Amino acid sequence: MAAVAQSVWGALRPRYSLLSFSLRTSPRLLCIATQQKNTGPNLEEDQSQSQNEQKVEPSSAEKFLTEEKAKLEEQLKEVTDKYKRALADAENVRQRSQKLVEEAKLYGIQSFCKDLLEVADILEKATESVPKEEIKDENPHLKSLYEGLVMTEVQIQKVFKKHGLLRLNPVGAKFDPYEHEALFHAPMEGKEPGTIALVSKIGYKLHGRTLRPALVGVVKDA
Numbered sequence: 001m002a003a004v005a006q007s008v009w010g011a012l013r014p015r016y017s018l019l020s021f022s023l024r025t026s027p028r029l030l031c032i033a034t035q036q037k038n039t040g041p042n043l044e045e046d047q048s049q050s051q052n053e054q055k056v057e058p059s060s061a062e063k064f065l066t067e068e069k070a071k072l073e074e075q076l077k078e079v080t081d082k083y084k085r086a087l088a089d090a091e092n093v094r095q096r097s098q099k100l101v102e103e104a105k106l107y108g109i110q111s112f113c114k115d116l117l118e119v120a121d122i123l124e125k126a127t128e129s130v131p132k133e134e135i136k137d138e139n140p141h142l143k144s145l146y147e148g149l150v151m152t153e154v155q156i157q158k159v160f161k162k163h164g165l166l167r168l169n170p171v172g173a174k175f176d177p178y179e180h181e182a183l184f185h186a187p188m189e190g191k192e193p194g195t196i197a198l199v200s201k202i203g204y205k206l207h208g209r210t211l212r213p214a215l216v217g218v219v220k221d222a
Helices: 002-107 110-129 140-162
Strands: 165-168 180-186 196-201 203-206 209-212 214-219
Touching: 110 140, 110 203, 110 209, 140 165, 180 196
Parallel strands: 180 214
Antiparallel strands: 165 203, 196 214, 203 209
16 A cells, blocks of 8 residues: 555656646746736836927927027127128228328318418519519519519419419309309499409419419499
């Protein structure tokens, strides 16, 4: 009897060991399966949420970059406008400075010319005061003096012209308040009203600008 039981036990022992091993490992397998079952959908949800966040984040970044781009473009436009205005102001200053320099070159001798005009007036009066009937070979000294005065007057007018200083002898011309100064107005037969009948003192212009107006008498209506 004991021998039979022993042989039965020997036959069942391998199966019992396998069953016992299965029972010991099955809870772990069950736990792992349960965890996988529980974490499977959650993992998919996490992945889906992560993908959604990834989808949202680029759009937010694009919006931020777009706003920054607009701001930078606006700043660039403002800086460009300021730069252009600065260039325009600098060019205006340069042109004004150049004009002032040119005017200084042209009219820097203005006061000097005014002083020389007095000399020219004296020479003119000196030549006019010499009696023409006395200028003869019998009076060589007076003749030489007169010719010297005339030559000096001609030479000084050449110098004036060289430097842009021109005479104004407007007899018969229309009265111009920018070039002439009226000493009197008087009716004169055969003269058109508003014209200049008499020049008391010669005027001068320096490079087109009136340096000294001519002193004149103007014809008026009778």
